Amino acid sequence: xxxxxxxxxxxxxxxxxxxxxxxxxxxxxxxxxxxxxxxxxxxxxxxxxxxxxxxxxxxxxxxxxxxxxxxxxxxxxxxxxxxxxxxxxxxxxxxxxxxxxxxxxxxxxxxxxxxxxxxxxxxxxxxxxxxxxxxxxxxxxxxxxxxxxxxxxxxxxxxxxxxxxxxxxxxxxxxxxxxxxxxxxxxxxxxxxxxxxxxxxxxxxxxxxxxxxxxxxxxxxxxxxxxxxxxxxxxxxxxxxxxxxxxxxxxxxxxxxxxxxxxxxxxxxxxxxxxxxxxxxxxxxxxxxxxxxxxxxxxxxxxxxxxxxxxxxxxxxxxxxxxxxxxxxxxxxxxxxxxxxxxxxxxxxxxxxxxxxxxxxxxxxxxxxxxx
Amino acid sequence: xxxxxxxxxxxxxxxxxxxxxxxxxxxxxxxxxxxxxxxxxxxxxxxxxxxxxxxxxxxxxxxxxxxxxxxxxxxxxxxxxxxxxxxxxxxxxxxxxxxxxxxxxxxxxxxxxxxxxxxxxxxxxxxxxxxxxxxxxxxxxxxxxxxxxxxxxxxxxxxxxxxxxxxxxxxx
Numbered sequence: 001x002x003x004x005x006x007x008x009x010x011x012x013x014x015x016x017x018x019x020x021x022x023x024x025x026x027x028x029x030x031x032x033x034x035x036x037x038x039x040x041x042x043x044x045x046x047x048x049x050x051x052x053x054x055x056x057x058x059x060x061x062x063x064x065x066x067x068x069x070x071x072x073x074x075x076x077x078x079x080x081x082x083x084x085x086x087x088x089x090x091x092x093x094x095x096x097x098x099x100x101x102x103x104x105x106x107x108x109x110x111x112x113x114x115x116x117x118x119x120x121x122x123x124x125x126x127x128x129x130x131x132x133x134x135x136x137x138x139x140x141x142x143x144x145x146x147x148x149x150x151x152x153x154x155x156x157x158x159x160x161x162x163x164x165x166x167x168x169x170x171x172x173x174x175x176x177x178x179x180x181x182x183x184x185x186x187x188x189x190x191x192x193x194x195x196x197x198x199x200x201x202x203x204x205x206x207x208x209x210x211x212x213x214x215x216x217x218x219x220x221x222x223x224x225x226x227x228x229x230x231x232x233x234x235x236x237x238x239x240x241x242x243x244x245x246x247x248x249x250x251x252x253x254x255x256x257x258x259x260x261x262x263x264x265x266x267x268x269x270x271x272x273x274x275x276x277x278x279x280x281x282x283x284x285x286x287x288x289x290x291x292x293x294x295x296x297x298x299x300x301x302x303x304x305x306x307x308x309x310x311x312x313x314x315x316x317x318x319x320x321x322x323x324x325x326x327x328x329x330x331x332x333x334x335x336x337x338x339x340x341x342x343x344x345x346x347x348x349x350x351x352x353x354x355x356x357x358x359x360x361x362x363x364x365x366x367x368x369x370x371x372x
Numbered sequence: 373x374x375x376x377x378x379x380x381x382x383x384x385x386x387x388x389x390x391x392x393x394x395x396x397x398x399x400x401x402x403x404x405x406x407x408x409x410x411x412x413x414x415x416x417x418x419x420x421x422x423x424x425x426x427x428x429x430x431x432x433x434x435x436x437x438x439x440x441x442x443x444x445x446x447x448x449x450x451x452x453x454x455x456x457x458x459x460x461x462x463x464x465x466x467x468x469x470x471x472x473x474x475x476x477x478x479x480x481x482x483x484x485x486x487x488x489x490x491x492x493x494x495x496x497x498x499x500x501x502x503x504x505x506x507x508x509x510x511x512x513x514x515x516x517x518x519x520x521x522x523x524x525x526x527x528x529x530x531x532x533x534x535x536x537x538x539x540x541x542x543x544x
Contacts, residue, residue, distance in 0.1 A: 100449065341450045
């Protein structure tokens with residue numbers, strides 16, 4: 001919202017009273033009202049008196065901005081669908097952060113990759129560019145911390161928090177006053193998050209203005225393409241080759257054991273590696289159902305991101321982890337701590353029910369003092 | 373806040389829920405369950421009056437504008453519950469009783485003539501002592517000592533001095 005002094009001027013010209021009459025009624029000077037018309041927002045008690053006097057809603061005199069939000073079509077949990085309710089909930093969630101980001105009017109430059117055709121070959125090239133840009137030399141899949149480092153190198157800001165129930169997604173991308181932001185559902189299992197993070201990173205960096213927009217299925221093709229890019233970033237051909245050779249000649253039971261071990265070590269799902277191996281014609285004996293079941297048992301042994309962040313429920317440890325995965329966001333919070341209420345701090349960090357926001361504030365104050 | 377209106381304290385549903393439900397309060401103040409039935413929110417006519425709603429709208433517009441804290445140069449960022457609490461206090465001509473610095477500072481800056489100010493916990497106890505509503509005794513004194521154990525915020529020196537003169541008791 002932004003104060004619109006010209007709206008006050010227009011209102012008074014159309015409906016009265018005169019500036020002098022209004023000043024007398026509210027008990028302030030004509031100059032004060034002139035300054036409001038010139039663009040200076042009135043103090044709270046004067047705004048209250050102004051609205052009472054003119055019988056108007058305060059929002060009439062402000063310009064409202066609606067933050068742009070993208071919700072993925074199928075980066076959801078299970079068979080969940082994107083609904084109007086989930087879209088509204090996502091926008092409401094994003095709105096909580098717009099004030100914080102608006103205080104930093106110079107968003108950093110992000111890598112932009114233009115794609116004209118949304119096919120596997122373009123996905124491969126895009127993934128290669130991302131890996132080179134982010135200096136990912138290893139052929140091994142990215143682990144969760146490395147996925148967050150990738151976001152940092154791309155100047156994409158992750159916000160890690162529990163999502164409302166109506167947003168059945170692992171993550172979603174949003175632009176907030178020019179910043180590329182990825183909201184990450186900390187209730188999600190770590191195994192599910194790396195791919196989701198890479199998918200949203202793809203959304204953030206892709207320039208699709210030159211792609212032909214066939215009616216009806218453009219959004220779906222974009223989602224498929226983001227999936228393909230994420231897949232290519234996460235599963236380097238050398239790694240797939242290594243896995244393929246390691247399971248060659250093994251019986252189904254041994255293949256399951258080996259795959260689960262690799263998945264646990266490298267933070268990816270059995271299903272993810274299965275689909276890649278099946279696509280390349282690797283000697284995989286598991287069925288799709290076997291892969292899904294193996295996923296399920298492996299997930300039970302892997303924590304959610306919440307489980308990692310709030311393992312000991314100590315503010316210091318939580319902040320150390322947050323510093324590691326989202327340093328830019330933490331810096332914004334820290335810089336505005338003095339004028340952010342404790343409840344709002346808890347809201348921004350999404351720690352309600354997990355940690356005392358007041359203790360967290362004290363820890364942040366201590367850190368600020370130590371670094372001063 | 374309390375069933376007995378003589379205490380002249382008010383709160384909202386959201387605050388009562390925080391007291392009852394949050395883990396922090398469960399851990400820190402295990403005795404709070406004894407007093408659950410003594411707590412009640414502000415009457416609906418006071419909580420949802422036209423004036424409260426108007427104040428809420430004004431506060432919300434100011435926060436979203438945004439409004440700069442002239443002391444720090446940073447923008448005020450208050451949660452919807454904070455905003456509602458301030459709106460209720462301003463509309464009903466009440467003091468606030470909060471430790472939240474930004475919320476108090478916002479009110480002082482934006483509503484300097486209307487805002488009655490903030491009272492700390494000890495000041496409320498002093499008010500009840502002065503009016504004769506509370507009689508000080510060793511049990512209450514030992515409860516006050518608990519504040520040091522539970523790491524409660526420092527109370528203003530003026531409030532401490534007044535407490536000492538009202539009770540002839542030390543304050544830790």
